Amino acid sequence: MQAGARAGKGRIGMIGTGAIGGFYGVMLARAGHDVHFLLRSEFAAVAEDGLRIASDVHGALSLDPVQAYRSAEQMPPCEWLLVGAKTTSNADLAPAIIQAAADGAKVLLLQNGLDVEADLRPLLPESLHLLGGLCLICVNRVGPGIIAHQALGAVNIGYHSGPCQGQAERMAVVEAAADLFRSAGIDSQAMPDLQQARWQKLVWNVPYNGLSVLLAASTSPLMASDQSRGLIQALMGEVVRGAQACGYEIAAGYADYLFTMTEKMPDYWPSMYHDYAHKRPLELDAIYARPLAAARAAGCELPKIEALYQALAFLDRRNR
Numbered sequence: 453m454q455a456g457a458r459a460g461k462g463r464i465g466m467i468g469t470g471a472i473g474g475f476y477g478v479m480l481a482r483a484g485h486d487v488h489f490l491l492r493s494e495f496a497a498v499a500e501d502g503l504r505i506a507s508d509v510h511g512a513l514s515l516d517p518v519q520a521y522r523s524a525e526q527m528p529p530c531e532w533l534l535v536g537a538k539t540t541s542n543a544d545l546a547p548a549i550i551q552a553a554a555d556g557a558k559v560l561l562l563q564n565g566l567d568v569e570a571d572l573r574p575l576l577p578e579s580l581h582l583l584g585g586l587c588l589i590c591v592n593r594v595g596p597g598i599i600a601h602q603a604l605g606a607v608n609i610g611y612h613s614g615p616c617q618g619q620a621e622r623m624a625v626v627e628a629a630a631d632l633f634r635s636a637g638i639d640s641q642a643m644p645d646l647q648q649a650r651w652q653k654l655v656w657n658v659p660y661n662g663l664s665v666l667l668a669a670s671t672s673p674l675m676a677s678d679q680s681r682g683l684i685q686a687l688m689g690e691v692v693r694g695a696q697a698c699g700y701e702i703a704a705g706y707a708d709y710l711f712t713m714t715e716k717m718p719d720y721w722p723s724m725y726h727d728y729a730h731k732r733p734l735e736l737d738a739i740y741a742r743p744l745a746a747a748r749a750a751g752c753e754l755p756k757i758e759a760l761y762q763a764l765a766f767l768d769r770r771n772r
C-alpha cells in the first residue's frame with residue numbers, strides 16, 4: 453500500500469516517541485497511515501535522520517523523513533492519539549493531548565500497569581474517548597531515533613471512558629483501534645474489559661520488571677535459577693489472586709503459559725531495567741502501588757509483591 457493511501461482512516465498523532473511509540477508509529481506509517489510524531493530529547497536526531505528499527509522479526513525498517521514535532525501546538529488535529537510515553541508522565545501530557553486532538557478523538561494509552569488512566573482522565577474533555585493498549589512486545593531504544601525490536605508485537609486494546617453509550621458502542625471503537633494495528637500487520641485483539649486486560653498483563657510485568665532491577669538480571673538468568681523461578685511463580689500467583697479478589701478471573705494456566713513463553717523468548721531486559729539504568733523514574737505506581745491498593749481494598753494482601761515494591765521504591769529514590 454502506498455504511503456498516504458490509508459490517510460482517510462484518520463490522522464494519527466504519536467505522543468511520546470520512544471521504543472513503543474517509535475516501533476508502532478513506524479509500522480503504521482509504513483502501512484500508509486498519516487502519522488505525526490511528538491518528540492522531546494530525540495527531536496533533532498529524528499528530524500535529521502528519521503526513525504530506524506533493527507528488528508529480529510521484520511529486518512531493518514526505517515521511516516525518513518518523519519513528520520516530527522517538538523511541540524504539540526505545531527501538530528495538525530489528529531483523530532487517533534497514541535500515547536507512547538511512560539505512565540510516570542501521564543498527568544503532564546494532558547495539554548499536549550488536548551492540543552493535538554481533533555473533535556471526538558480517540559486517545560489510546562500504549563502502557564503497562566493498572567489505573568494508568570486515573571491521573572489523565574479528569575484533565576481531558578469528556579468528548580475524548582480514552583482507551584488502553586497492552587503491548588506484548590520486546591523493544592528498547594538503543595540510540596536517538598534507533599529502536600531494537602527483539603520479539604513479539606501484539607497489542608490488546610480495551611475501552612476506558614468517554615462519550616460511548618453502552619458496550620456495543622464501546623466495542624465498535626475498540627474494534628476500530630484494533631483494525632488500525634491489524635492494517636499494519638500487527639496482531640491486535642479487542643478486549644471486552646480493559647481492567648481485566650491490565651491485570652492479565654501484570655502477571656508478566658510484576659515479576660520480571662521488578663526482579664530485573666532488584667537482581668540486575670535479564671530474563672535468561674532469571675529463568676535459569678531454581679530460586680528466581682520459584683519467586684517468579686509465587687509473584688505470578690499473587691497477581692492472579694489479586695485480580696480474582698478484584699473480580700477479574702485470569703484463565704487457569706495463563707501464568708504457566710507466560711512462564712513458558714519467557715523461557716522461549718530471546719534474553720530480554722524489561723523496560724523498567726532500562727529506566728533504572730538511565731536514572732529515569734520507575735513505573736512503580738502503575739505496576740505495583742495501584743494493584744496492591746486495589747487488592748487491599750478488596751481484602752487481599754499480596755506480601756511478596758508488597759516486599760518487592762518496598763525494595764524497588766528504595767532503589768528508585770536512591771537512583772535519582
Ligand SMILES: NC(=O)C1=CN([C@@H]2O[C@H](COP(=O)(O)OP(=O)(O)OC[C@H]3O[C@@H](n4cnc5c(N)ncnc54)[C@H](OP(=O)(O)O)[C@@H]3O)[C@@H](O)[C@H]2O)C=CC1
Pocket residue numbers: 467468469470471472473490491492493494536537538539541544545562563564587588589590591592593723735
Ligand atoms: N519497551 C517495551 O518493550 C514495552 C513497554 N511497554 C510499556 O510502554 C510504555 C512506554 O515504554 P517505552 O516505549 O519502553 O518507553 P521509552 O522510555 O522508550 O519511551 C518514552 C518516550 O516518551 C517520551 N516522552 C515522555 N514525556 C514526553 C513529553 N512530555 N513530550 C514528548 N515526549 C515525551 C520520551 O522522551 P525523552 O526521550 O525525552 O524522555 C520517550 O521518547 C510504558 O508504559 C511501558 O511499560 C509495554 C510493553 C513492552
Ligand SMILES: CC(C)(CO)C(=O)C(=O)O
Pocket residue numbers: 564587588589590604656657720722723
Ligand atoms: C511481556 C513483555 C516482555 C513482552 O510483552 C512486555 O510486555 C514488557 O516488557 O512489558
